[in-house]
Amino acid sequence: MATKGVVLLSGGLDSSLAALLAKSAGIDVTGLYFAAPFMKAPSRESLLELAQQLGVPMVIKSVGLDFLETLKRPKHGYGKNVNPCVDCKIHMFRRAKELMDALGIDVLITGEVVGQRPMTQLYGRLKLIEREAGLEGRIVRPLSAKLLEPTSFEASGSIDREKFASIRGRSRKKQFELANKLGLTKYQTPAGGCQLTNPNFARRTFDLLENSEKITFKDISLLKHGRHIRLDSAKVIMGRNQEENEYLFARRSWAQASLWPIGFGGPLALAFGNLSHKDALWVARAIARYGKRAHNVKVGFLHLEREAVIEVENPLDDTELKKSLL
Numbered sequence: 001m002a003t004k005g006v007v008l009l010s011g012g013l014d015s016s017l018a019a020l021l022a023k024s025a026g027i028d029v030t031g032l033y034f035a036a037p038f039m040k041a042p043s044r045e046s047l048l049e050l051a052q053q054l055g056v057p058m059v060i061k062s063v064g065l066d067f068l069e070t071l072k073r074p075k076h077g078y079g080k081n082v083n084p085c086v087d088c089k090i091h092m093f094r095r096a097k098e099l100m101d102a103l104g105i106d107v108l109i110t111g112e113v114v115g116q117r118p119m120t121q122l123y124g125r126l127k128l129i130e131r132e133a134g135l136e137g138r139i140v141r142p143l144s145a146k147l148l149e150p151t152s153f154e155a156s157g158s159i160d161r162e163k164f165a166s167i168r169g170r171s172r173k174k175q176f177e178l179a180n181k182l183g184l185t186k187y188q189t190p191a192g193g194c195q196l197t198n199p200n201f202a203r204r205t206f207d208l209l210e211n212s213e214k215i216t217f218k219d220i221s222l223l224k225h226g227r228h229i230r231l232d233s234a235k236v237i238m239g240r241n242q243e244e245n246e247y248l249f250a251r252r253s254w255a256q257a258s259l260w261p262i263g264f265g266g267p268l269a270l271a272f273g274n275l276s277h278k279d280a281l282w283v284a285r286a287i288a289r290y291g292k293r294a295h296n297v298k299v300g301f302l303h304l305e306r307e308a309v310i311e312v313e314n315p316l317d318d319t320e321l322k323k324s325l326l
Contacts, residue, residue, distance in 0.1 A: 266291025
């Protein structure tokens with residue numbers, strides 16, 4: 001009976017190559033993708049198209065609400081920004097193990113390359129993550145397998161280790177060569193898919209963690225959109241263009257208050273928290289600042305189902321605005 005494996009697919013080159021090498025080594029492969037609001041995620045259609053190209057069935061799951069606790073208190077700390085890479089990898093491996101145990105799958109297959117990412121892909125970190133995820137001896141890394149100790153599956157011959165590679169380091173030259181050899185043509189180019197490594201996103205995330213007792217994936221998803229403003233009584237998100245205004249409008253039920261321009265073009269704003277009268281006026285003046293008509297304008301205000309109109313004589317100046325922008 002063939003060894004069964006689940007491959008963590010990101011949509012990128014390395015994990016796609018790992019899937020193809022695993023298949024060539026005799027593993028019965030299933031693809032697994034974890035959806036997370038902080039990732040620059042491929043579309044569901046593109047993932048299914050990739051799975052078809054690789055010739056594997058595809059499972060798509062959420063990263064899980066418990067990851068938010070990991071994000072708030074990572075055991076192994078953050079990277080340069082708000083990226084708990086080691087804890088994130090352990091979390092995803094544990095989630096993958098749940099699927100493996102439920103479906104009787106033997107090994108987890110990853111596209112990891114020794115030395116490619118210093119936080120998670122140095123030899124010592126690979127072993128630590130494997131151990132804390134409860135997957136010792138059950139992780140196969142086809143791109144670097146010949147640089148690592150063989151798993152029992154490889155040692156027994158149930159997996160043909162000779163089909164694997166010995167790639168190390170940050171250069172992707174060998175991966176591109178291997179892709180040409182295997183006929184792999186469609187995959188995402190590497191572009192820093194995790195928003196937690198982005199300094200601007202990290203600043204907003206730290207603000208959220210510091211000011212919220214409980215966070216949700218809704219909160220995380222909002223961090224990617226609009227201008228973010230921290231006031232004394234509330235957090236405000238303001239659209240930067242028509243697309244973001246529409247995005248925020250569709251989610252206005254998530255907020256405690258909303259403000260919008262009346263009779264002139266400008267941003268929609270959502271407020272989270274008990275927005276004070278003083279801060280509501282501040283937001284209205286900010287809307288006037290970004291609007292096409294700056295002076296003597298009206299701004300609609302909906303707070304806890306009570307609607308009002310705020311009259312703005314003068315817009316906010318840039319100095320006042322920059323103090324509160326995240």
